[in-house]
Amino acid sequence: MAxxxxxxxxxxxxxxxxxxxxxxxxxxxxxxxxIGFTLSATGPYAVGAGITQRPNYDLWLDQVNAKGGLxxxxxxxxxxxxxxxxxxxxxxxxxxxxxxxxxxxxxxxLLPPWxxxxxxxxxxxxxxxxYPLIAPTAGSLKLKEMALPYYxxxxxxxxxxxxxxxxxxxxxxxxxxxxxxxxxxxxxxxxLEHHTALMPLLKEGGFEVVEDKSYPLGVKDLTDVLKxxxxxxxxxxxxxxxxxxxxxxxxxxxxxxxxxxxFYTAVGTAFPFYRDRFKGSAEGVMGVGAWNPxxxxxxxxxxFDAHVAxxxxxxxxxxxxxxxxxxxxxxxxxxxxxxxxxxxxxxxxATEFTTVAGxxxxxxxxxxxxxxxxxxxxxxxxxxxxPAERATAKAVVPKPNWE
Amino acid sequence: xxxxxLLDVAAGGLLLxxxxxxxxxxxxxxxxxxxxxxxxxxxxxMLGGYVTYLLHVNAxxxxxxxxxxxxxxxxxGGVAVHALLYRRLLKQERTREELEAxxxxxxxxxxxxLQNGALLLFSADMRGYQYLDRPLxxxxxxxxxxxxxxxxxxxxxxxxxxxxxxxxLTGAAVRALMQDPVGARLIGVRVPRLHALCFGLxxxxxxxxxxxxxxxxxxxxxxxxxxxxxxxxxxxLGGLGSVGGSLLGGLILGVVEALGxxxxxxDLRMVISYGVLALVLVLRPYGLFxxxxxxxxxxxxx
Numbered sequence: 001m002a003x004x005x006x007x008x009x010x011x012x013x014x015x016x017x018x019x020x021x022x023x024x025x026x027x028x029x030x031x032x033x034x035i036g037f038t039l040s041a042t043g044p045y046a047v048g049a050g051i052t053q054r055p056n057y058d059l060w061l062d063q064v065n066a067k068g069g070l071x072x073x074x075x076x077x078x079x080x081x082x083x084x085x086x087x088x089x090x091x092x093x094x095x096x097x098x099x100x101x102x103x104x105x106x107x108x109x110l111l112p113p114w115x116x117x118x119x120x121x122x123x124x125x126x127x128x129x130x131y132p133l134i135a136p137t138a139g140s141l142k143l144k145e146m147a148l149p150y151y152x153x154x155x156x157x158x159x160x161x162x163x164x165x166x167x168x169x170x171x172x173x174x175x176x177x178x179x180x181x182x183x184x185x186x187x188x189x190x191x192l193e194h195h196t197a198l199m200p201l202l203k204e205g206g207f208e209v210v211e212d213k214s215y216p217l218g219v220k221d222l223t224d225v226l227k228x229x230x231x232x233x234x235x236x237x238x239x240x241x242x243x244x245x246x247x248x249x250x251x252x253x254x255x256x257x258x259x260x261x262x263f264y265t266a267v268g269t270a271f272p273f274y275r276d277r278f279k280g281s282a283e284g285v286m287g288v289g290a291w292n293p294x295x296x297x298x299x300x301x302x303x304f305d306a307h308v309a310x311x312x313x314x315x316x317x318x319x320x321x322x323x324x325x326x327x328x329x330x331x332x333x334x335x336x337x338x339x340x341x342x343x344x345x346x347x348x349x350a351t352e353f354t355t356v357a358g359x360x361x362x363x364x365x366x367x368x369x370x371x372x373x374x375x376x377x378x379x380x381x382x383x384x385x386x387p388a389e390r391a392t393a394k395a396v397v398p399k400p401n402w403e
Numbered sequence: 404x405x406x407x408x409l410l411d412v413a414a415g416g417l418l419l420x421x422x423x424x425x426x427x428x429x430x431x432x433x434x435x436x437x438x439x440x441x442x443x444x445x446x447x448x449m450l451g452g453y454v455t456y457l458l459h460v461n462a463x464x465x466x467x468x469x470x471x472x473x474x475x476x477x478x479x480g481g482v483a484v485h486a487l488l489y490r491r492l493l494k495q496e497r498t499r500e501e502l503e504a505x506x507x508x509x510x511x512x513x514x515x516x517l518q519n520g521a522l523l524l525f526s527a528d529m530r531g532y533q534y535l536d537r538p539l540x541x542x543x544x545x546x547x548x549x550x551x552x553x554x555x556x557x558x559x560x561x562x563x564x565x566x567x568x569x570x571x572l573t574g575a576a577v578r579a580l581m582q583d584p585v586g587a588r589l590i591g592v593r594v595p596r597l598h599a600l601c602f603g604l605x606x607x608x609x610x611x612x613x614x615x616x617x618x619x620x621x622x623x624x625x626x627x628x629x630x631x632x633x634x635x636x637x638x639x640l641g642g643l644g645s646v647g648g649s650l651l652g653g654l655i656l657g658v659v660e661a662l663g664x665x666x667x668x669x670d671l672r673m674v675i676s677y678g679v680l681a682l683v684l685v686l687r688p689y690g691l692f693x694x695x696x697x698x699x700x701x702x703x704x705x
Contacts, residue, residue: 046527215669255547257538
C-alpha cells in the first residue's frame with residue numbers, strides 16, 4: 001500500500017543521506033557501513049520476501065541505527081546504509097546484481113535474497129568474493145553438499161525437515177491408524193528437494209502413497225488434482241508448497257470439500273496472513289516450521305513485539321525469526337571481530353549463537369542446533385507440535401472440518 | 404479412475420472455460436473491430452479484480468454487486484485509453500501491418516504502466532477474500548459454489564453481448580464493421596465512435612472477468628498476463644473476430660486443460676494449451692468456427 005512505499009522511501013533516505021543528520025552525535029562523523037542485498041518486490045517471490053525478510057531487515061536497520069549504528073570491533077559505531085535492489089524474482093537478475101554489489105560496488109557486507117532457488121544462485125557468487133551470507137530462507141541439500149566456505153544455512157534443511165515430518169506422521173500412524181498419503185509439490189528447487197527427501201521416508205514408514213504430483217510455480221488451479229486425491233481417500237495431504245500455492249491449495253481443498261485428518265502445507269502456512277485469510281478454516285492446518293512468541297528463547301517475545309510495532313504486522317511463524325536471528329549473528333560477529341570478512345567467517349564457524357530463534361550453531365555451514373519442526377494453527381497461534389522437546393502445544397488430529 | 408470422476412473433472416474444466424470465454428470475447432471484440440491486439444487486456448482484468456476486492460473488503464459490498472461498479476469504471480477507462488492512445492493511431496493507419504505493430508507497442512507500454520501503477524498502489528501482497536467457498540453438492544458430486552456462480556454470470560454476460568450484437572442496430576453496425584470496414588463506412592457507420600465503444604466494452608468485459616476471478620483466486624498486480632495469453636489461445640481457437648467462436652473455444656480449452664492436467668500433471672497445463680493451439684493452427688488455420696475461413700480476403704481490412 002501507499003504507506004509501505006512511503007516507509008520504504010523514508011528508510012532509504014534514513015539509511016542513506018539522512019542518516020548522518022539525525023543519528024546521535026558521534027555516529028555522524030563515521031562513514032556508513034554499506035550492506036547490499038536484493039529482495040523480490042515483484043514476481044512470484046515477492047510475497048515471501050515481503051513477509052519474511054523485508055520487515056526484519058527494516059526493523060534491524062532501525063534498531064541498530066537508533067543505537068548509533070553497528071558496533072565494529074575496534075572502530076566504534078557506524079550507521080548502516082542499505083544498498084538494495086528489486087530482483088523481480090528473476091534468477092539471472094539476482095546473480096547479476098550480487099556480482100555487481102560484490103565486485104563493483106564493493107559493499108561491506110551482503111545479506112541473502114529470498115528463497116531457495118535465488119540463494120542457490122547467489123551462494124557461489126558470494127563465497128567466491130568472500131562475503132559471508134547467512135541465509136534464513138533456503139532449504140536445499142545441494143547447497144549443503146556444495147559446502148561453500150562463506151555460506152550458512154539457518155533453517156533445518158530438507159533432510160532434517162522431512163525426517164521430522166516423517167517421524168511425526170509415523171507417530172500419528174501408530175496412534176490413529178492414518179495411512180494413505182497424498183503428496184503435491186511445487187516444481188521449484190524447494191519443492192523438488194523436499195520431495196526427494198520425503199518420499200524414501202514415507203516408503204520406509206510403510207505409508208500408502210495414493211498420489212504424488214508436481215505442479216509449476218505460479219499454478220492457477222489445483223481443484224482437479226485435489227478432487228483426484230479426495231477420490232483416492234487420502235487421509236494425509238502433504239503439500240510441499242510455496243506461499244501462493246499454499247493459499248490456493250487451501251482455498252480449493254475447502255471448495256471441493258476435501259478435509260483430510262492431516263492437512264500439511266509448507267511455506268506460507270506459518271504466515272499470519274494465512275490465519276487472517278482463512279480465519280476458522282485455518283484451525284488444525286499443519287505446516288513447516290515452526291516458531292511463535294511463546295518459545296523460551298531469549299528475546300523472542302521482545303522481537304515479536306518490536307516487529308508488530310515497526311511493521312504493524314506480526315512476524316511469520318517460521319523463517320521470520322530466523323531472518324532476524326541471522327542479523328543478530330552478523331551484528332554480534334561484527335562487534336567481536338570487525339568487518340574483515342575472513343575473520344567474520346572464522347567467528348561464525350566457531351561460535352554457538354543465542355538468538356530469538358533459539359541456539360544456532362553451524363557445522364560445515366549448516367545450522368545443526370535447530371531440528372526440523374511441525375507447526376499447527378490452533379486458536380490463532382501457530383503452535384510447535386513436533387518434536388516433543390520443542391513443542392508449545394499438543395497436535396490436534398483429526399483437524400476440524402473447514403469452517 | 405471412474406467415469407463419475409472423469410465427468411466431474413470435465414465439468415470443473417467447463418466452469419473455468421466459461422470464464423476463459425468471457426475474457427477472450429472482450430479481447431476478440433477489440434481485435435475483430437480495430438485490428439489492434441491489446442496485450443494489456445489482462446491488466447484491465449486485474450483492475451476489475453482490485454475494484455471488487457477493495458469494495459468488498461473495505462465497504463462490505465457483495466462481489467457480485469460490485470460488478471455494477473467495476474464494469475463501468477473500467478469501461479470508462481477503456482474509452483479514455485482509446486481516446487488518448489488509439490484514436491490517433493487508427494486515424495493515421497496506413498497499412499494493416501503498421502497498425503498492428505504500432506498498436507502492439509502501445510499496448511505493451513500500457514501493460515507495464517498499469518502493472519507497475521497497481522504495484523505502487525496495492526503492493527505485491529496477495530489479496531483475496533472468502534466468498535461462497537462452500538462446496539455445492541449437485542449431480543452426485545461437489546462443485547465450488549463460487550465457481551458455479553462465476554460461470555453463471557460469465558455465461559449470462561456473454562449471452563447478453565451476443566444478443567446485443569445480433570438484435571440491436573449498434574450491434575449490426577459492429578458486425579458490419581467487422582465484416583467489411585470499407586462497406587460499413589460507405590453506408591454511414593460512425594467508425595470512431597464504434598471503435599471507442601468496443602474498446603471500452605472489451606475493457607469492461609475484462610473487468611467483469613477480473614471481478615469474478617477475484618472470488619476464486621488471489622490477486623496480485625501480475626495476474627493479468629497469463630489470462631491474456633489464455634485469451635489469445637482461445638480466440639485463435641475460435642477464430643479472430645468471432646464471438647461465438649470465442650465462447651466455444653473457451654469452453655473447449657477449459658475442458659481439455661482440466662482433463663489433460665488430470666491425466667498428466669499441472670506442470671503440463673501450458674503445454675496442453677499450446678498443443679491444442681498448434682493442432683488447430685495446422686488443421687484449421689482460421690480457427691474452428693470462423694466463417695471468414697471461406698473468404699479470407701475479406702478479413703484484410705481497409
